[in-house]
Amino acid sequence: MRILFVNNDGAGFADYVTITEGTTVEQFFTIKMEGREPSDYLIRVNRQPVPKDYCLQEGDRVTITPTKIEGAACRLGQQTA
Amino acid sequence: MKNRNNSQKNQRPMLRFSPTAWAKLLFCRDMTETEVGGFGITQADDLLFVTDFALVKQKVTAVSVSFDDESVADFFEDQVAAGRRPEQFARIWLHTHPGNSPEPSMTDKATFTRVFGKCDWSVMCIVAQDGSSFARLRFNVGPGGETKIPVCLDYSCEFDAANFELWKQQYIANVAREExxxxxxxxxxxxxxxxxxxxxxxxxxxxxxxxxxxxxxxxxxxxxxxxxxxxxxxxxxxxxxxxxxxxxxxxx
Structure with missing residues (x-):
């Protein structure tokens, strides 16, 4: 079955992928995001957070997006190089 | 329409802004005395030419900006639905500094590494209150590396007029000052x-x-x-x- 997968790592990806029936979102993450920590990402299916044992369904939209994007101004005297 | 010649294409990388995108970035910067951030939107065939400054929901203070994770995910979904690829909307991280230093802080650099460090390439661009700017291009293909690149306005393409009212609405809808x-x-x-x-x-x-x-x-x-x-x-x-x-x- 096919699902839409959106992810920014590597070359970036926003297209349909084929997965086997019964694949959970945890298994999918492990396959597609090898070596990455789930805690570094917001993982949603059809715009909703899901449990890790959620079985992906035909036509699902899976997004794996970065979290904690934050910036701060330099403090006086702070090293920036 | 683009009006670039071959010599321009062969120059070293530089981050270019359309006048409209640059004006919007400065408009948002000057809305309050806080920081503000977003993503640069580019065309598919010109990934270092920013044609829009896209805001996501964020909490800001005079010294920090923090994007809302769910809003970032919504932004990704909306951009894909609009037909863009991630490299067109999620690789150029823009934010402002209320002071006159565009130099990245330790937090900026940590975020750039943690969030964008696994992308094939990415840019962190900071614009300070006095208009000075900083941009760093990182690439992870081949041997990898990073370099500071210049920032400039590119008037060689057609560009839209400023729309202060729309920009203000977008700012109010997305930016929340956190005391x-x-x-x-x-x-x-x-x-x-x-x-x-x-x-x-x-x-x-x-x-x-x-x-x-x-x-x-x-x-x-x-x-x-x-x-x-x-x-x-x-x-x-x-x-x-x-x-x-x-x-x-x-x-x-």
Whole structure:
């Protein structure tokens, strides 16, 4: 079955992928995001957070997006190089 | 339409802004005295030419900006639905510094590495209050590396007119000022910002985020995390309205 997968790592990806029936979102993450920590990402299916044992369904939209994007101004005297 | 010649294409990389995108970035920067951030939108065949500055929901202070994770995910979905690829909307991280230094802070650099470090390429661009800018291009293909690149406006393409009213609406809809400092007569308890169920897969966000709200100023400062204390002290130094109200000197 096919699902839409959106992810920014590597070359970036926003297209349909084929997965086997019964694949959970945890298994999918492990396959597609090898070596990455789930805690570094917001993982949603059809715009909703899901449990890790959620079985992906035909036509699902899976997004794996970065979290904690934050910036701060330099403090006086702070090293920036 | 583009009007670039071959010699321009062969020049070293530089981050270019359409006049409209640059104007929008400066407009948002000047809306308040806080930071503001977003993503640069580019065309598919010109990935270092920013044609729009896209905001996501964010909390800002005079010294920090923090994107809302769910809004970032919504942004990704909306951009894909609009037919763009991630490299067109998620590789150029833009934010402002209220002061006159566009140099990245330790937090900026840590975010750039943690969030964008696994992309094939990415750009961190910072624009300061005085118009000075900083941009760093990182690439992870081949041997990898990073380099500081120039920032410029490109007038060689057609560009849209400014739309201050629309930009203002977008700013108001997305940017929320978060007060680090509040007057000491505030009785509020620490705010529960967000709590996620343990069974949700993915990001684990600390359940409780404390904001300063107590009569006991020094003990509150003592209990802050070092990062919180740094931000608080920066805010304290910048907030001249506070000093005017109190007419006192704080000895740290």
């Amino acid at each position: 680090i400092f509040r007057p000491i007569d505030t009785k509020e308890k620490p705010v529960l910002v967000r709590q996620l169920s343990d069974d949700i897969f993915g990001e684990q966000i600390p359940a409780v985020s404390q904001q300063f709200a107590s009569e006991d100023l020094l003990s509150q400062i003592d209990r802050m995390e070092p990062f919180e204390r740094d931000i608080f002290m920066e805010e304290l130094a910048i907030r001249s309205d506070f000093w005017d109200e109190e007419s006192e000197v704080f000895y740290g």
